[in-house]
Amino acid sequence: MLVSEIEVVTPATLKECLTMIANEDMNTRLIAGGTDAVVRMKEGKWRPSTWVNIKGLRELRYIIEKDGAIHIGPLTTHTDIIKSSLLQKKANVLVEASREVGAIQMQNVGTIGGNIGTASPAGDTLPALYVLNTVLELSTRNSKRIVPIEEFFTGPGRTILKKNEMITNIIVQPHGENEIGIFQKLGPRKAQSISIVNVAISLLMEKDRQVLSGKIAFGSVAPTIIRAKKCESILTLHPLTDEMIQNVAKVAWKEVMPITDVRATAEYRRDMASSLLERGLYRLMRRWENK
Amino acid sequence: MLTFYLKVNGSTRTVLCHPTKTLLDVLREDFQLTASKECCGKGECGSCSVLLNGEVVCSCLILISQVINQEIITCEGVGLTTNMDIIQESFGAEGATQCGYCTPGIIVSAKAFLNGIDYVPTEDEIKTALGGNLCRCTGYTKIIKAIRTAAEKELVIKGTVTN
Ligand SMILES: Cc1cc2nc3c(=O)[nH]c(=O)nc-3n(C[C@H](O)[C@H](O)[C@H](O)COP(=O)(O)OP(=O)(O)OC[C@H]3O[C@@H](n4cnc5c(N)ncnc54)[C@H](O)[C@@H]3O)c2cc1C
Ligand code: FES
Numbered sequence: 001m002l003v004s005e006i007e008v009v010t011p012a013t014l015k016e017c018l019t020m021i022a023n024e025d026m027n028t029r030l031i032a033g034g035t036d037a038v039v040r041m042k043e044g045k046w047r048p049s050t051w052v053n054i055k056g057l058r059e060l061r062y063i064i065e066k067d068g069a070i071h072i073g074p075l076t077t078h079t080d081i082i083k084s085s086l087l088q089k090k091a092n093v094l095v096e097a098s099r100e101v102g103a104i105q106m107q108n109v110g111t112i113g114g115n116i117g118t119a120s121p122a123g124d125t126l127p128a129l130y131v132l133n134t135v136l137e138l139s140t141r142n143s144k145r146i147v148p149i150e151e152f153f154t155g156p157g158r159t160i161l162k163k164n165e166m167i168t169n170i171i172v173q174p175h176g177e178n179e180i181g182i183f184q185k186l187g188p189r190k191a192q193s194i195s196i197v198n199v200a201i202s203l204l205m206e207k208d209r210q211v212l213s214g215k216i217a218f219g220s221v222a223p224t225i226i227r228a229k230k231c232e233s234i235l236t237l238h239p240l241t242d243e244m245i246q247n248v249a250k251v252a253w254k255e256v257m258p259i260t261d262v263r264a265t266a267e268y269r270r271d272m273a274s275s276l277l278e279r280g281l282y283r284l285m286r287r288w289e290n291k
Numbered sequence: 292m293l294t295f296y297l298k299v300n301g302s303t304r305t306v307l308c309h310p311t312k313t314l315l316d317v318l319r320e321d322f323q324l325t326a327s328k329e330c331c332g333k334g335e336c337g338s339c340s341v342l343l344n345g346e347v348v349c350s351c352l353i354l355i356s357q358v359i360n361q362e363i364i365t366c367e368g369v370g371l372t373t374n375m376d377i378i379q380e381s382f383g384a385e386g387a388t389q390c391g392y393c394t395p396g397i398i399v400s401a402k403a404f405l406n407g408i409d410y411v412p413t414e415d416e417i418k419t420a421l422g423g424n425l426c427r428c429t430g431y432t433k434i435i436k437a438i439r440t441a442a443e444k445e446l447v448i449k450g451t452v453t454n
C-alpha cells in the first residue's frame with residue numbers, strides 16, 4: 001500500500017466513528033494527533049487502507065471532575081493537560097509527565113489517547129497513569145468495558161484493544177490532601193526525546209516522613225510499564241529518611257528488568273532507574289516538607 | 292484525489308491532492324509557500340513549524356485531511372521583507388541566522404511563544420519554547436538574544452515597558 005493510496009475518513013461523531021471501525025471489510029486504524037501515526041506511516045510500519053481521523057472529535061476532548069474521579073477524554077492534548085488547573089491541583093504527576101512529552105510542537109497535537117494507543121514501553125504519561133489508579137473505558141458500537149490500565153498492555157506496541165474498539169474515557173483517581181506525586185525522566189536530549197528510563201511516584205503521607213502507602217511505576221525497563229512492588233512494600237517500613245531513600249533505590253536496581261537497545265544498555269538503564277527513583281524521592285520529600 | 296479547503300495566512304486556499312499528503316508538502320508544492328522546510332520529516336527538528344489555529348505544530352506530521360477549514364500561518368504569514376515582524380527584524384539585526392534553513396521554523400515558534408506572554412522571557416524560558424527547533428549553525432546564543440530583543444521591543448510598543 002502506497003501512502004498516496006491510503007484513504008482518510010473523518011467521522012463527525014463518536015457514534016459514526018464506532019460504526020466505521022466496526023466495519024470488518026475495512027482495514028482501519030485511528031489517527032488522533034498523528035505524531036506517532038504519521039511517523040509510522042512514513043516508515044512503512046503502519047499502512048492501513050483507511051485512517052479514521054478523530055482529531056476533530058470535540059466530544060472526546062475534556063477534563064472534568066465527576067463522582068470523586070477525574071475524567072479525561074482521549075483527545076485531550078498534552079498542552080490541555082499541562083494547562084489544566086484541576087490536574088495541576090489534583091493529579092500533578094500527570095501534568096509533569098505531559099510536560100516531558102516531546103517539545104511544544106508535539107504537546108500541541110499529541111493526545112493522551114494516542115500516547116496510550118501507541119503502547120510504547122517508554123510512553124511518558126503511562127507511569128503517571130499507573131500511579132493514579134487509572135481505568136480506561138473501551139467502547140464498541142454496542143458495548144462498553146472498563147479496564148484497569150495495568151491490564152491494557154500486553155507488550156511493546158500491543159494492547160487488548162479489539163479492532164472495533166477504541167478508548168473513549170480515561171478515569172484517574174485524584175490525589176487527596178496528603179498525597180503527593182512526581183514524574184522523572186531521563187532522555188538523550190531534553191526536548192523531543194523518547195525516555196531511556198522514566199518513573200512516576202505517588203505517596204500517601206502520614207506525618208513527617210512516614211509513608212502510609214506508595215506506588216512506583218517505571219517505564220522503559222520492561223516490555224510494558226511495571227510497578228516496583230518490592231520498592232513499594234518497603235516504603236512504609238520506616239520514615240523516608242535520606243538513608244531509607246538510598247535503600248529503596250538499591251532495591252529498584254534489582255527489581256527492574258531492562259534490555260539493551262539502540263537508546264541504552266541494560267546496565268545503564270538499571271543504574272539510571274535506581275538514580276531516578278532516588279532523585280524523585282528526595283525531591284518529593286523536599287516538596288512535602290515545604291508544603 | 293480530493294479537494295481540500297483551508298485558510299492559509301489569512302486567505303482561503305484550495306488544493307486537489309491525495310488525502311494523506313502532509314500539510315508541509317501542500318504548503319511547499321501546491322501553494323509555493325517554501326519558507327517551511329523539510330529536514331527530518333518526523334517531528335524532531337522543527338524546521339517545518341507552522342501555526343495551526345495559533346499553536347505551533349510540525350507540518351510534516353499533519354495530514355491535509357486533518358486541517359480542513361483550519362487556520363494556518365506560515366513564516367510568510369508572520370511577515371515578508373516588506374512587512375517584517377519585530378522578531379524577523381531582530382533576527383536580522385542580531386545575526387541570528389546563518390544558512391537560514393531552521394530560521395522560518397524558529398520564527399514561527401518564537402511568534403507563538405511571544406504571543407502567549409506579556410513580559411520579557413528568561414533565557415531558560417526561551418530554551419524551553421524552542422526545544423523542538425534545531426539549528427546546526429548558530430549555536431543558539433544569537434537566536435536567544437534576538438528573541439529577547441524582540442520581546443523587549445514589543446513591550447515598548449505596547450507601552451508596558453519604558454526605555
Ligand atoms: C519528535 C517526537 C517526539 C516524541 N516525544 C515523546 C516523548 O517524549 N514521550 C512520549 O511519551 N511520546 C513521545 N512521542 C510520541 C507521541 O507524540 C505521543 O505518544 C503522543 O501522545 C501520541 O498522540 P497522537 O494523538 O499523536 O497519536 P496518534 O499518532 O494519532 O495515534 C497513536 C496510536 O494510538 C491510537 N489511538 C489514538 N487515539 C486512540 C483512541 N482514542 N483509542 C484507541 N486508540 C487510539 C492510534 O490508532 C495509533 O495506533 C514523540 C513523537 C515524536 C514524533
Ligand atoms: S521536518 Fe518536520 S520536524 Fe523536522
Ligand code: FES
Nearest residue numbers: 389393426427428
Ligand atoms: S541557521 Fe543554519 S540551521 Fe540554523
